[in-house]
Amino acid sequence: MLFGIEWDTSSHWAFAVSILPILGKGLLVTLQATVVGFLLAAGFGLVLAGLKGMRSRLVAWPARFFSEFLRDTPLLVQLFFLYYVLPDYGLVLPAFMTGALALGLQYSAYTSEVYRAGIQSVPAGQLEAARALDLTPGRTFFAIVLPQAIPRIIPALGNYLVSIMKDVPILSVVAVLEVLNVARIIGDRSFNYMIPLSMVGLIYLLMTLVAAWAVRKLDERLPKEGIHLQ
Template identity: 75%
Template sequence: MLFGIAWDTSSGWAFAISILPILLRGLVVTIQATVVGFFIALVVGLVWAALKAAPLRIVSWPAAIVTEFLRDTPLLIQLFFLYYVLPEYGIVLPAFMTGALALGLQYSAYTSEVYRAGIEAVPRGQHEAARALNLKGMRTFTHIVLPQAVPRIIPAMGNYLVSIMKDVPLLSVVTVLEMLNVARIIGDRTFNYLIPLSMVGGIYLIMTLIASAGVRFLDMRLPKRGIPLK
């Protein structure tokens, strides 16, 4: 029994039905970690992209070094650092937020490159037209460049969304009860790993298919042409 839920191990189907509620609780944690981590990756990645595009090297170089570090070091090391090292300096975060932050920071290094590619794909004529209309640099970036870059990077961002979702099980090392960790605990207590792990694999397959379909829908719906300047 886990979280007050009894498991019927008399048959395969009965066992699967009895553990489904607790797996769904783990699924909620998995989805929450995916959403929070992806949101952090999107926001911080855009910040890294803007800093690396800055004309001043004193701004662009540190951002490039940090993103390279995040990209070239394992997620587990970053996760352990946030969870075990930061408390030594008085910074204590809940296990869930630690995991989501680690996911977001790791993938922000990748999304920053996606943003960069999307921004560079915007025709230079759009920048020149904005300057001709005397638009400030920030307004040009937020109202002209970014709206045209985002539709171009939807497929790549969708791939990272799926990747973050599949990396959530790593959060089990800092005691986050996401879906795979719950399945492992069920297996430890019932000595039946096949059914819970198979169910988790099936649920992950369904989630990735739904996420991929959503990304394709957005990719087809969002316009990719330049926007007229008025």
């Protein structure tokens, strides 16, 4: 029994059907971690891209070092650091938020490079026109540069969304009950690993296919000349 639900192992089909509600709860956690991790990665990545692009070396160099540190160290090490080290300094986060934060920080280093490439693809004449109109740097970035960069980076951001989704099972090491961890527990208690793990593999295949399709449709619908940010 898990989550108060019993299952029947007398047949493969009956067993598969009986564990669906439990896997559904794990799937919900997986989707939540994916969404929160991606939003953090997108937000932190934009901040890092802005800091790394600053003319001041006192700002740009620490941001570049932090980005390289995140990219060049394993996600598991960062997750353990957040989960086991930060509490020693009085910062205790729930396991789910710790895992989502680790995903967001790790992938923010990658998304920052995506933003940088998108920003650099904006024609220089746009920036010169903004200066001629005496627009502030902030107004130029958010009203001219970013709206033109976003449509060009959607495919790359979509790839990292799928990557984050597939990295969520790593959170099981800090007792987050995402779908793969739930399947492992079911296998431990029922002595049947093939069915729950096969179902999780199928679930991930469907999720990644749907995510890739959604990103492709979004990329097709966004105007290549830029979007309007109010």
